[in-house]
Amino acid sequence: MLRTIIRIDEDRCNGCGLCAAACHEGAIAMVNGKAKLIRDDYCDGLGNCLPVCPTGAISFEEREALPYDEAAVKARQAAACPGSQSKSFSPAPAASLEGELPSQLAQWPVQIRLAPLQAPYFQGAHLLIASDCSAFAHGDFHRRFMQGKVTLIGCPKLDPVDYREKLTAIFDQNDIQSLTVTRMEVPCCGGLSAAVLDAVSQSKKQIPVTIVTLSIKGEVLKEETF
Numbered sequence: 001m002l003r004t005i006i007r008i009d010e011d012r013c014n015g016c017g018l019c020a021a022a023c024h025e026g027a028i029a030m031v032n033g034k035a036k037l038i039r040d041d042y043c044d045g046l047g048n049c050l051p052v053c054p055t056g057a058i059s060f061e062e063r064e065a066l067p068y069d070e071a072a073v074k075a076r077q078a079a080a081c082p083g084s085q086s087k088s089f090s091p092a093p094a095a096s097l098e099g100e101l102p103s104q105l106a107q108w109p110v111q112i113r114l115a116p117l118q119a120p121y122f123q124g125a126h127l128l129i130a131s132d133c134s135a136f137a138h139g140d141f142h143r144r145f146m147q148g149k150v151t152l153i154g155c156p157k158l159d160p161v162d163y164r165e166k167l168t169a170i171f172d173q174n175d176i177q178s179l180t181v182t183r184m185e186v187p188c189c190g191g192l193s194a195a196v197l198d199a200v201s202q203s204k205k206q207i208p209v210t211i212v213t214l215s216i217k218g219e220v221l222k223e224e225t226f
Helices: 018-022 070-078 132-137 141-146 163-173 187-203
Strands: 002-008 028-031 034-037 058-064 125-131 150-154 176-184 209-214 220-225
Touching: 002 034, 018 028, 018 163, 125 132, 125 141, 125 187, 132 141, 132 150, 132 176, 141 176, 163 187, 176 187, 187 209
Parallel strands: 125 150, 125 176, 176 209
Antiparallel strands: 002 058, 028 034, 209 220
16 A cells, blocks of 8 residues: 655664654564664654664655554553563662672663663663673772662663764753763773763753773772763
């Protein structure tokens, strides 16, 4: 049938993944670092993905396409992997020094690439953005850094995306009270702290930022405030 559907210009796509996260129907996926419309019948043609695209790579077109299959979309959503569904929970109280410290994770998911742009747990949050190695390096990471914060993790060397666009959108659309970044001393971790500082600047929000640099043995080398 002839209907209105989205079109993605792969030459303009920068691989940020924001459109895939905004498409609740699952019509868009990241393929080889580029956004791709993988199911015509999952695209409702309403264009929730358009406003989140930072490069203008998404537009509408009228062409022959399968009709929107709402029943299939609802079945897919019902069967979606629970590991990617957004949820928040109350972390257990910190134990005494003699006891085992419970997890201080307060929400799910934690990967920057999987995190929603908006969520209730972001409102008024103190946000920790951690390189994934830092949690393994520092033995007291949950109590020292995660307690009382919403946590997001990522690795700028391994993730094939630039975090700036997504972090800017999260800062713009939520009331973030403070930002703490934990990174390793290795040079590639500098991409994480740079992305956070650039995203704060682009969002034009006045959010205090603390960057904590850890040695590869987990020692705190320095703390910087911005």
